[in-house]
């Protein structure tokens with residue numbers, strides 16, 4: 522994206538458009554104080570940074586509004602430039618008039634993201650922090666908020682910087698070793714090399730896994746609701762969302778396409794996907810819907826597999842669950858759900874009937890029975906997924922520690938074989954172009 526002239530002084534409404542108690546307008550650039558002075562009842566040209574001023578915005582003799590003004594002098598502002606932030610009354614008319622006045626006096630309307638771009642250009646933040654600001658504004662759950670705050674405060678950036686420094690160090694050690702490979706001298710300490718490789722590997726694994734976790738937090742943990750027609754999938758979706766989102770009917774095959782919506786449970790954002798009931802059918806549209814149901818199941822982190830508590834048999838459910846597992850692989854957590862407990866025997870009888878199916882939840886999506894425990898199971902499944910990721914990372918780390926190819930004793934022999942030397946040169950070139958290429 523190309524921004525217009527960077528020397529322009531820019532202005533924009535920083536609060537949401539529409540009626541509100543207050544509206545905030547931001548002006549940034551070398552002429553911001555001078556331009557603002559042209560519409561304000563007093564001069565702030567001699568005032569220091571971080572000062573607050575009260576006065577009136579005027580268009581000639583016409584009073585537009587009484588405002589509070591914060592002044593930030595470069596470089597101590599969000600953009601790193603002279604910045605004026607004024608709070609006026611939150612009327613779209615007043616805001617438009619003030620912006621119009623500012624443009625008449627020499628400001629340009631800012632393009633989307635231009636204040637953040639200037640902050641980046643002036644070294645106030647890196648790209649990951651700029652992205653975090655957008656995420657912070659869009660955050661709709663406790664977890665997404667925490668993630669964005671951490672990223673904005675530079676936690677992610679410091680990890681990347683540390684990785685970059687480690688890679689540069691590694692590349693220089695390898696180069697040194699290659700330069701003197703013909704001589705019988707070990708320049709790079711074997712233990713140091715091994716530790717470095719392990720720590721790089723750990724950070725990269727962690728970053729790769731944090732992408733999936735972060736993505737789920739930002740966009741919601743995908744949960745697919747699966748089952749045969751009429752099991753109550755759409756009823757469950759509505760109960761989880763506490764909204765009448767999907768059509769519910771006693772006609773089998775009501776839902777033909779996938780229906781998605783999000784909600785937050787226990788501070789975690791979930792994206793629930795109701796699907797077409799799975800059955801053999803000659804109906805062309807329903808067949809497409811069923812294919813989509815499988816597709817969603819494959820992409821989901823959690824699958825809620827629904828069956829009718831009274832009418833289903835444990836053996837048949839177990840067989841279906843086994844098939845489902847084969848189809849979706851190890852990754853998604855599958856939670857079996859016995860629905861419609863309200864219309865059948867007492868709960869202990871049902872519990873006994875499905876005792877062989879691990880983790881079964883008993884609910885009545887229609888009456889709301891068991892929903893609290895299901896919601897708790899969802900939040901726990903999410904937490905377990907996170908700790909599984911951590912333990913996988915730990916496993917990868919311990920496997921790497923015991924990896925014979927990089928154990929200290931065998932490193933020299935490994936490195937000196939002609940094929941390995943070739944490999945090491947390739948690694949060196951790779952690290953060099955990857956890490957140093959941007960310099």
Ligand SMILES: Nc1nc2c(ncn2[C@@H]2O[C@H](COP(=O)(O)OP(=O)(O)OP(=O)(O)O)[C@@H](O)[C@H]2O)c(=O)[nH]1
Nearest residue numbers: 750751752753754755756770774775776798886887
């Ligand atoms: N008694 C009882 N009936 C339920 C319950 N949940 C759903 N039903 C009823 O079961 C019927 C089917 O519900 P839906 O939610 O449309 O089922 P579905 O699985 O989405 O069905 P398809 O979209 O056709 O695949 C409706 O008549 C619901 O009222 C429940 O917990 N108890």
Ligand SMILES: [Mg+2]
Nearest residue numbers: 754755775776
């Ligand atoms: Mg349905």
